[in-house]
Amino acid sequence: MIKESVFKSFEIPADLEAKLADKIAIELQDAIDKRGKASLVVSGGSTPLKLFNLLSTKGIDWSDVYITLADERWVEPDEKDSNERLVREHLLQNRAANAKFRGLKNMYATPELGAAMAGDSLANFPRPFDVVVLGMGTDGHTCSWFPCSQELQHALSTTDVCAAVNPTTAPHARITLSRDAILNSRQIYLHLVGESKLTVYRQALENDDVTQMPIRAVLAQRKTPVDVFYSA
Numbered sequence: 358m359i360k361e362s363v364f365k366s367f368e369i370p371a372d373l374e375a376k377l378a379d380k381i382a383i384e385l386q387d388a389i390d391k392r393g394k395a396s397l398v399v400s401g402g403s404t405p406l407k408l409f410n411l412l413s414t415k416g417i418d419w420s421d422v423y424i425t426l427a428d429e430r431w432v433e434p435d436e437k438d439s440n441e442r443l444v445r446e447h448l449l450q451n452r453a454a455n456a457k458f459r460g461l462k463n464m465y466a467t468p469e470l471g472a473a474m475a476g477d478s479l480a481n482f483p484r485p486f487d488v489v490v491l492g493m494g495t496d497g498h499t500c501s502w503f504p505c506s507q508e509l510q511h512a513l514s515t516t517d518v519c520a521a522v523n524p525t526t527a528p529h530a531r532i533t534l535s536r537d538a539i540l541n542s543r544q545i546y547l548h549l550v551g552e553s554k555l556t557v558y559r560q561a562l563e564n565d566d567v568t569q570m571p572i573r574a575v576l577a578q579r580k581t582p583v584d585v586f587y588s589a
């Protein structure tokens with residue numbers, strides 16, 4: 358059984374988003390005040406859109422904030438399924454328009470070829486990352502650590518920043534931050550909305566077999582604090 362970390366439950370997603378956006382903004386500004394700049398890693402998918410909208414309105418020194426993605430689909434940045442597009446449209450807006458964003462997709466033909474360059478492009482990001490916001494799929498994946506993919510063990514064991522992943526149960530080849538990169542953070546938030554996600558999360562706490570449910574690679578460690586923010 359994995360010992361549960363901080364678990365905060367909200368009645369409605371809007372309450373969760375308000376609280377989490379406040380917390381992230383405070384932590385980023387605190388990092389800037391202490392160290393001159395801050396880093397934020399966000400996930401794609403559908404869950405964080407309103408959180409992004411809200412965060413973009415916060416009055417912090419966004420020009421000192423370095424933002425990247427936990428994972429990306431290997432598609433052009435203006436395509437529908439691009440996480441970069443989503444971040445540009447929902448987070449790099451309003452006051453956050455001045456933030457320094459680095460996407461993970463580059464000009465290489467495949468994520469295998471582009472992984473080293475994607476990792477290098479984060480070289481000037483403050484590390485450990487100040488804040489990482491993760492989502493989770495109902496198969497127990499987080500980032501692009503898919504239980505179905507052959508590259509899972511590599512993504513969870515490499516000390517490279519980025520790894521290529523070819524999921525068989527989800528569209529597109531992907532690039533993902535490695536476990537090593539994700540855990541080299543000051544604070545991780547796991548953002549879950551919907552009862553089906555809660556059921557999967559509870560299941561994930563049952564044991565530490567990361568091959569079945571890769572989210573356990575985050576939940577079953579004590580190096581980096583993980584706060585779970587859940588709303589039905």
Ligand SMILES: O=C(O)[C@H](O)[C@@H](O)[C@H](O)[C@H](O)COP(=O)(O)O
Pocket residue numbers: 400401402403404405427428429430440491492493494498499500501
């Ligand atoms: O690009 C992605 O797909 C993600 O970064 C991924 O890890 C996501 O967080 C989960 O799949 C949850 O996705 P939803 O929020 O759409 O449920």
